[in-house]
Amino acid sequence: MNSKKIIVAGIGPGAKNFITPAALEKISAAKFLVGGRRALAEFSTPNQETCAITKDLNAVINFVQEKILIDEVVVMASGDPGYYSILDLLRKNFEPAIIEVIPSISAMQLAFAKLALPWHNATLLSFHGRKPSAEDLKFAPEKILGMLTDNEFNSATISKILLENGWSENSKIAICARLSYPEEKIICTNLIDAANLEPVKNCILIVGKW
Ligand SMILES: C[S@@+](CC[C@H](N)C(=O)[O-])C[C@H]1O[C@@H](n2cnc3c(N)ncnc32)[C@H](O)[C@@H]1O
Numbered sequence: 001m002n003s004k005k006i007i008v009a010g011i012g013p014g015a016k017n018f019i020t021p022a023a024l025e026k027i028s029a030a031k032f033l034v035g036g037r038r039a040l041a042e043f044s045t046p047n048q049e050t051c052a053i054t055k056d057l058n059a060v061i062n063f064v065q066e067k068i069l070i071d072e073v074v075v076m077a078s079g080d081p082g083y084y085s086i087l088d089l090l091r092k093n094f095e096p097a098i099i100e101v102i103p104s105i106s107a108m109q110l111a112f113a114k115l116a117l118p119w120h121n122a123t124l125l126s127f128h129g130r131k132p133s134a135e136d137l138k139f140a141p142e143k144i145l146g147m148l149t150d151n152e153f154n155s156a157t158i159s160k161i162l163l164e165n166g167w168s169e170n171s172k173i174a175i176c177a178r179l180s181y182p183e184e185k186i187i188c189t190n191l192i193d194a195a196n197l198e199p200v201k202n203c204i205l206i207v208g209k210w
Pocket of ligand 1: 013014077078079080081083084085105106107108128147148149150176177178179180181202203204
Protein backbone atom coordinates (compact mmCIF):
# COMPACT_ATOMS: atom_id res chain seq x y z
CA MET A 1 0.00 0.00 0.00
CA ASN A 2 1.21 3.49 -0.86
CA SER A 3 1.91 5.42 2.35
CA LYS A 4 3.15 8.64 0.79
CA LYS A 5 1.37 11.78 1.91
CA ILE A 6 0.06 14.83 0.14
CA ILE A 7 1.26 17.75 2.23
CA VAL A 8 -0.95 20.82 1.86
CA ALA A 9 1.20 23.65 3.13
CA GLY A 10 -0.31 27.05 3.86
CA ILE A 11 1.98 29.83 2.70
CA GLY A 12 0.26 32.74 4.45
CA PRO A 13 -1.08 35.95 2.92
CA GLY A 14 1.81 36.53 0.53
CA ALA A 15 5.02 37.97 1.96
CA LYS A 16 7.68 35.41 2.73
CA ASN A 17 8.08 36.49 6.38
CA PHE A 18 4.52 35.35 7.13
CA ILE A 19 5.12 31.71 6.20
CA THR A 20 5.61 29.25 9.08
CA PRO A 21 8.94 27.42 9.48
CA ALA A 22 7.00 24.11 9.35
CA ALA A 23 5.59 24.92 5.90
CA LEU A 24 8.90 26.25 4.62
CA GLU A 25 10.71 23.10 5.73
CA LYS A 26 8.31 20.85 3.78
CA ILE A 27 8.34 23.11 0.71
CA SER A 28 12.15 23.24 0.64
CA ALA A 29 12.47 19.46 1.01
CA ALA A 30 9.81 18.62 -1.61
CA LYS A 31 10.72 16.62 -4.67
CA PHE A 32 7.29 17.36 -6.19
CA LEU A 33 5.83 20.82 -5.64
CA VAL A 34 2.44 22.21 -6.69
CA GLY A 35 1.32 25.84 -6.36
CA GLY A 36 0.15 29.00 -8.06
CA ARG A 37 2.61 30.55 -10.51
CA ARG A 38 3.57 33.30 -8.06
CA ALA A 39 4.16 30.83 -5.22
CA LEU A 40 6.26 28.58 -7.47
CA ALA A 41 8.35 31.56 -8.62
CA GLU A 42 8.93 32.46 -4.96
CA PHE A 43 9.58 29.06 -3.40
CA SER A 44 10.56 26.42 -5.97
CA THR A 45 14.15 25.43 -6.67
CA PRO A 46 15.56 24.07 -9.94
CA ASN A 47 15.86 20.52 -8.60
CA GLN A 48 12.11 20.25 -7.90
CA GLU A 49 9.52 18.93 -10.34
CA THR A 50 6.66 21.43 -10.29
CA CYS A 51 3.06 21.75 -11.42
CA ALA A 52 1.34 25.14 -11.63
CA ILE A 53 -2.25 25.47 -10.44
CA THR A 54 -4.16 26.97 -13.37
CA LYS A 55 -7.78 26.68 -14.55
CA ASP A 56 -6.91 23.14 -15.67
CA LEU A 57 -7.44 21.51 -12.29
CA ASN A 58 -7.50 18.02 -13.82
CA ALA A 59 -3.84 18.52 -14.69
CA VAL A 60 -3.09 19.18 -11.00
CA ILE A 61 -4.98 16.05 -9.90
CA ASN A 62 -3.21 13.96 -12.56
CA PHE A 63 0.18 15.28 -11.44
CA VAL A 64 -0.53 14.47 -7.78
CA GLN A 65 -1.92 11.02 -8.66
CA GLU A 66 1.18 10.16 -10.67
CA LYS A 67 3.84 11.58 -8.33
CA ILE A 68 2.35 10.33 -5.08
CA LEU A 69 3.28 6.82 -6.22
CA ILE A 70 6.93 7.92 -6.07
CA ASP A 71 7.22 10.37 -3.16
CA GLU A 72 5.41 12.95 -1.04
CA VAL A 73 3.79 15.77 -3.00
CA VAL A 74 3.71 19.23 -1.44
CA VAL A 75 0.82 21.47 -2.49
CA MET A 76 1.12 25.14 -1.56
CA ALA A 77 -2.10 26.95 -0.70
CA SER A 78 -2.36 30.69 -0.08
CA GLY A 79 -3.32 31.78 3.42
CA ASP A 80 -4.64 28.89 5.49
CA PRO A 81 -5.46 25.71 3.53
CA GLY A 82 -8.59 25.13 5.64
CA TYR A 83 -10.15 28.35 4.43
CA TYR A 84 -11.32 28.33 0.77
CA SER A 85 -8.37 26.63 -0.88
CA ILE A 86 -7.40 23.70 -3.10
CA LEU A 87 -7.84 21.44 -0.05
CA ASP A 88 -11.54 20.98 -1.01
CA LEU A 89 -10.55 19.62 -4.43
CA LEU A 90 -7.85 17.35 -2.98
CA ARG A 91 -10.31 15.87 -0.47
CA LYS A 92 -12.71 15.06 -3.33
CA ASN A 93 -10.00 13.16 -5.19
CA PHE A 94 -7.87 11.57 -2.44
CA GLU A 95 -8.51 9.85 0.88
CA PRO A 96 -8.30 12.44 3.70
CA ALA A 97 -6.08 9.91 5.55
CA ILE A 98 -3.23 10.57 3.10
CA ILE A 99 -3.57 14.36 3.33
CA GLU A 100 -1.55 16.29 5.90
CA VAL A 101 -2.33 19.98 6.34
CA ILE A 102 0.12 22.55 7.62
CA PRO A 103 -1.97 25.52 8.76
CA SER A 104 -0.94 29.10 8.20
CA ILE A 105 -2.06 32.69 8.60
CA SER A 106 -5.14 33.52 6.56
CA ALA A 107 -5.48 36.90 4.84
CA MET A 108 -8.72 37.16 6.85
CA GLN A 109 -6.79 36.83 10.13
CA LEU A 110 -4.27 39.42 9.03
CA ALA A 111 -7.00 41.90 8.07
CA PHE A 112 -8.57 41.67 11.53
CA ALA A 113 -5.11 41.92 13.11
CA LYS A 114 -4.41 45.10 11.13
CA LEU A 115 -7.48 46.70 12.72
CA ALA A 116 -6.49 45.32 16.16
CA LEU A 117 -9.98 43.77 16.11
CA PRO A 118 -10.85 40.38 17.64
CA TRP A 119 -12.59 38.17 15.09
CA HIS A 120 -14.29 35.67 17.41
CA ASN A 121 -17.70 37.36 17.01
CA ALA A 122 -17.35 38.18 13.30
CA THR A 123 -19.45 36.64 10.54
CA LEU A 124 -16.98 35.43 7.91
CA LEU A 125 -18.27 35.29 4.34
CA SER A 126 -16.81 34.61 0.92
CA PHE A 127 -17.65 36.53 -2.25
CA HIS A 128 -14.81 34.75 -4.02
CA GLY A 129 -16.67 33.16 -6.97
CA ARG A 130 -19.90 32.99 -4.96
CA LYS A 131 -22.49 35.19 -3.29
CA PRO A 132 -23.49 34.69 0.35
CA SER A 133 -27.19 34.35 1.24
CA ALA A 134 -29.36 37.40 2.01
CA GLU A 135 -29.73 35.99 5.54
CA ASP A 136 -25.93 36.13 6.05
CA LEU A 137 -25.67 39.59 4.53
CA LYS A 138 -28.52 41.31 6.30
CA PHE A 139 -27.79 44.10 8.75
CA ALA A 140 -27.81 43.57 12.52
CA PRO A 141 -26.68 46.25 14.99
CA GLU A 142 -23.69 44.43 16.51
CA LYS A 143 -22.75 42.46 13.39
CA ILE A 144 -19.19 42.54 12.05
CA LEU A 145 -18.66 41.07 8.58
CA GLY A 146 -15.30 39.82 7.27
CA MET A 147 -15.42 39.10 3.54
CA LEU A 148 -13.23 37.57 0.86
CA THR A 149 -13.73 39.23 -2.53
CA ASP A 150 -12.83 38.64 -6.19
CA ASN A 151 -12.79 40.72 -9.38
CA GLU A 152 -16.55 40.93 -9.89
CA PHE A 153 -17.48 41.10 -6.21
CA ASN A 154 -15.15 43.91 -5.19
CA SER A 155 -15.20 46.78 -2.68
CA ALA A 156 -17.69 48.80 -4.78
CA THR A 157 -20.14 46.05 -5.82
CA ILE A 158 -20.19 44.50 -2.33
CA SER A 159 -20.81 47.89 -0.70
CA LYS A 160 -23.85 48.33 -2.99
CA ILE A 161 -25.09 44.83 -2.08
CA LEU A 162 -24.78 45.61 1.65
CA LEU A 163 -26.70 48.89 1.20
CA GLU A 164 -29.49 46.82 -0.40
CA ASN A 165 -29.41 44.49 2.60
CA GLY A 166 -30.19 47.06 5.27
CA TRP A 167 -26.72 48.46 6.10
CA SER A 168 -26.63 52.24 6.43
CA GLU A 169 -24.62 54.55 4.17
CA ASN A 170 -22.35 55.53 7.07
CA SER A 171 -21.55 51.95 8.19
CA LYS A 172 -17.79 51.60 8.56
CA ILE A 173 -15.81 49.58 6.03
CA ALA A 174 -12.11 48.68 5.95
CA ILE A 175 -10.78 47.77 2.51
CA CYS A 176 -7.62 45.69 3.10
CA ALA A 177 -5.57 45.13 -0.04
CA ARG A 178 -2.29 43.33 -0.77
CA LEU A 179 -1.91 42.44 2.91
CA SER A 180 1.65 41.67 4.05
CA TYR A 181 3.23 43.01 0.82
CA PRO A 182 5.22 46.28 0.74
CA GLU A 183 2.35 47.86 -1.24
CA GLU A 184 -0.25 46.85 1.38
CA LYS A 185 -3.08 49.40 1.57
CA ILE A 186 -5.90 49.71 4.10
CA ILE A 187 -8.65 52.23 3.37
CA CYS A 188 -11.11 52.97 6.20
CA THR A 189 -14.24 54.70 4.95
CA ASN A 190 -18.03 54.24 4.89
CA LEU A 191 -20.27 52.15 2.63
CA ILE A 192 -21.61 54.96 0.45
CA ASP A 193 -18.11 56.24 -0.30
CA ALA A 194 -16.79 52.71 -0.93
CA ALA A 195 -19.70 52.11 -3.33
CA ASN A 196 -18.57 55.10 -5.41
CA LEU A 197 -14.79 54.78 -5.11
CA GLU A 198 -12.59 52.98 -7.65
CA PRO A 199 -13.25 49.25 -6.98
CA VAL A 200 -10.57 47.37 -5.04
CA LYS A 201 -10.45 43.72 -6.13
CA ASN A 202 -9.23 40.53 -4.42
CA CYS A 203 -9.04 42.22 -1.04
CA ILE A 204 -10.56 41.63 2.40
CA LEU A 205 -13.48 43.79 3.50
CA ILE A 206 -14.43 44.30 7.14
CA VAL A 207 -17.77 45.99 7.78
CA GLY A 208 -19.61 46.89 10.95
CA LYS A 209 -19.07 48.39 14.35
CA TRP A 210 -15.57 48.39 15.73
C1 LIG B 1 -9.50 31.73 -2.74
S1 LIG B 1 -9.37 32.90 -1.44
C2 LIG B 1 -8.04 32.19 -0.55
C3 LIG B 1 -8.09 32.49 0.92
C4 LIG B 1 -6.87 31.92 1.63
N1 LIG B 1 -6.98 30.48 1.75
C5 LIG B 1 -6.66 32.53 3.01
O1 LIG B 1 -6.81 31.82 4.02
O2 LIG B 1 -6.30 33.72 3.06
C6 LIG B 1 -8.59 34.27 -2.25
C7 LIG B 1 -9.05 35.59 -1.62
O3 LIG B 1 -8.37 35.79 -0.38
C8 LIG B 1 -8.16 37.19 -0.17
N2 LIG B 1 -6.70 37.42 -0.09
C9 LIG B 1 -5.72 36.51 -0.26
N3 LIG B 1 -4.50 37.06 -0.06
C10 LIG B 1 -4.74 38.37 0.26
C11 LIG B 1 -3.88 39.46 0.61
N4 LIG B 1 -2.55 39.32 0.66
N5 LIG B 1 -4.46 40.65 0.88
C12 LIG B 1 -5.81 40.80 0.85
N6 LIG B 1 -6.66 39.79 0.54
C13 LIG B 1 -6.14 38.61 0.24
C14 LIG B 1 -8.79 37.90 -1.36
O4 LIG B 1 -10.14 38.18 -1.04
C15 LIG B 1 -8.70 36.83 -2.43
O5 LIG B 1 -9.58 37.05 -3.50
